Amino acid sequence: MKIAVDAMGGDNAPAEIVRGAARAAMELDATILLVGREKDIKAELNDYYWDFSSDKIQIVNAAEVIENEDKPVHAVRTKKDSSMVRAVELVRDGEADAMLSAGNTGALMTASLLRLGRIEGIDRPAIVTSVPVIAEDGRFEIIVDAGANSECKPQNLMDFAYMGSVYYRSAYGKESPSVGLINIGVEETKGTPTLKETYQLLKMSSLNFVGNVEAREVPNGPADVLVCDGFVGNVVLKLSEGVTKTTMKAIKDAIYSSAMSKAGGLLIKGQMQKLKDKFNYETYGSAPILGVNGLVFKMHGSSSANAVYHAVHSAARVASGNVVEEIRNSIKDYQKQ
Amino acid sequence: MKIAVDAMGGDNAPAEIVRGAARAAMELDATILLVGREKDIKAELNDYYWDFSSDKIQIVNAAEVIENEDKPVHAVRTKKDSSMVRAVELVRDGEADAMLSAGNTGALMTASLLRLGRIEGIDRPAIVTSVPVIAEDGRFEIIVDAGANSECKPQNLMDFAYMGSVYYRSAYGKESPSVGLINIGVEETKGTPTLKETYQLLKMSSLNFVGNVEAREVPNGPADVLVCDGFVGNVVLKLSEGVTKTTMKAIKDAIYSSAMSKAGGLLIKGQMQKLKDKFNYETYGSAPILGVNGLVFKMHGSSSANAVYHAVHSAARVASGNVVEEIRNSIKDYQKQ
Structure with a gap:
C-alpha cells in the first residue's frame, strides 16, 4: 500500500x-x-x-x-x-x-x-468527521456533512447517508450502522420541508434509519452516522469542541480556587487525564472527502x-x-x- | 404590576x-x-x-x-x-x-x-433564550431565534437582532449590547446567501454589530445577542445542554472509578456544586416571545x-x-x- x-x-x-x-x-x-x-x-x-x-x-x-x-x-x-x-x-x-x-x-x-x-x-461530495461518543468509551459516531455544503437538498442528504454508512462500516467494522437525521424534534413532521422530505426518503431506504435525532443527544451517540447539512454539521462539531473545552477549563478553575479542592484535584488528576485523552481531537484520525x-x-x-x-x-x-x-x-x- | x-x-x-x-x-x-x-x-x-x-x-x-x-x-x-x-x-x-x-x-x-x-x-416573532456564558461568571448571552422559525430571510434575522438588542438592554441593563451572527466562519463572505446578506445589513445598521461568530466561541460569550434562525438556535441550545451534562457525568464517573480519586472527589465537592449551580437551567429565567x-x-x-x-x-x-x-x-x- x-x-x-x-x-x-x-x-x-x-x-x-x-x-x-x-x-x-x-x-x-x-x-x-x-x-x-x-x-x-x-x-x-x-x-x-x-x-x-x-x-x-x-x-x-x-x-x-x-x-x-x-x-x-x-x-x-x-x-x-x-x-x-x-x-x-x-x-x-x-x-x-x-x-x-x-x-x-x-x-x-x-x-x-x-x-x-x-x-x-453524486452531486455534492461531503466531508466526514468522526467524534467520540462521550457517554460510551471507545465508540465513535460520524457527522456527514461536516462543513462542505451549507445548503442541501433531500437528494444530497440521502447521498450523505449512503456514503456515511459505507464509510462507517469500513472505518469501524460495523455491518449495518445506524443512521440518524439531526433535527429539532424526533417526530417525522419536525423541521424544514427539506428535512421532512429526507425523513420520508430515509424511511423507505435500505439503510438502518433510526429517525430524527435531537442535538441534545449527540454526546450520547444516538446513531453511528449523523446526517445533516454542512452548516449544521459545522455548528455541531465546533460547539461540541467549544463546550467541552470551556467546561473542562471551568472545572480546572473551580478546583484551583481553594486549597482543599486543590488537594482534591491532585487525587483525581490521573482519572481526569484519562478523560482529557478521550476528548483529545488529535487521536480521532482524519476527515475523508467522500x-x-x-x-x-x-x-x-x-x-x-x-x-x-x-x-x-x-x-x-x-x-x-x-x-x-x-x-x-x-x-x-x-x-x- | x-x-x-x-x-x-x-x-x-x-x-x-x-x-x-x-x-x-x-x-x-x-x-x-x-x-x-x-x-x-x-x-x-x-x-x-x-x-x-x-x-x-x-x-x-x-x-x-x-x-x-x-x-x-x-x-x-x-x-x-x-x-x-x-x-x-x-x-x-x-x-x-x-x-x-x-x-x-x-x-x-x-x-x-x-x-x-x-x-x-415584524413578519416573524421569535423566541429568545438566555444562556450563561460558561467562561465568565454572572454574564448571560441571549439567542434569537431559539426555535420558533426554522427558515429565515435576512429581514427576519434583522428583526431578531433589533428585538434582541432591546430585550437584552431591558433584561440585563446594558446600554448597547453587542450583536453577533452565528456562522461557520468569521469572514463576511462565509455561510449561506441569506447569512451573507444579513451580514451586510447588520454592518450598515445602528446596532453594535461585532461580526460573525463561530459556534466554538458560544460558551465564551462572543456577543450579548446571538442571531440565528430557529433551527440553528435549537441545535445550539440543546447541544450545549447535552454536552455540558454528559461532560459533567463523565467527570463524575471518572472520579468514582478509583478509591483515590473518590477521596479527591470529596475534597472538590463544594467547588463542583458551585459550578453545577451555574449550569443549572432552572435559574436562567424564561424565554420571551418577542x-x-x-x-x-x-x-x-x-x-x-x-x-x-x-x-x-x-x-x-x-x-x-x-x-x-x-x-x-x-x-x-x-x-x-
Missing part, C-alpha cells in the same frame, strides 16, 4: 507532518510518499530519522505550496506543481491508495473535484506530529478496504430504485 | 407552577394571577400557603387545559376557556403586564399571534417550583420596563431607513 502525504500543508508543516508520517511509516505495512519541497523534507527526515529505507518513505518533489489564504479554485488552477495537487494526482494515477493533507480545506475539496472527479450519481473517485483525507490545520501519526494510521485502515468502489455501487443501487 | 401565570401548563402543573409562582409573589411588589381550574389551584395553595392576601395572589378560573399533544392552532381555536388562552387574553386586555406558561410551545406561540397580534413591521403586542414568556416544560420562581422574577423585571413599546419604536425607526 502507498499513502501520499502533503508534507507542506498545515500550520506546522513541514516539521510536524514529516515527523508524524515517518513515525506511522515505521509501523505500517505501507510506503509513505512525502510530497513537497525535497530539500525541506529531507532536512526534517535527517534530523529525526537518519535511518529509513525507501520501502518505508519516499519523497515526491513538488516546488509550490498552497497557502491557507489562497483562493481555492485559483490556487488549484495556478499552482499545478503544489504539494497538495501533486499528492491528489498520485491518487488519480494509481500511484497512491490515499492522500492526506492538513492544508487549505477549500483547495483540497477543489483539487479532489477537479483531479479525481465526482463519483457518478463522493470523489479516490481517497482524500483532510487533517486538522494545526495537526501535531501525533495527530498526523494517528491520521495516517486511520487512513491506512480505510485504504485497505474498498470504500470508493463500495460507495459507487451503493449509490448506483439506490438511485436505480 | 400584575403577572398572569398559566397554572395548568407544563409537566409538573399545577403543583410546581402554583408553588413557584406563590413563592415569587411573596417577594415581589406585584400581584400574581394564577389562571386555571380554581379548585385545583386552591387545593395547591391551601397545602402550602394558607395565609396569603389577594394583593399577592388571585385566581382566574379557566375550565380547559391545552395539552402537549394538542395541535397548536386547533387547540387555541377550540379551547377558548383554556388557562393558556385566558392568560394571554389578560395581557391583551391590559389586566396583566405579562404572562408565563410552561405549556405547549406551539400553542403559546399561536395564542400570542392570534390574541395579541404581531408588532407592525414581536407580538404584549409580554409572553415560555417556561421550560419540566419546570420545577424553583424554575417557576426564577422565571416569574425575571419576567417581573422585564415587565417593569417598556420592552414592547421600545421594540415597536426600534423596528419603526430602522425600517424607515
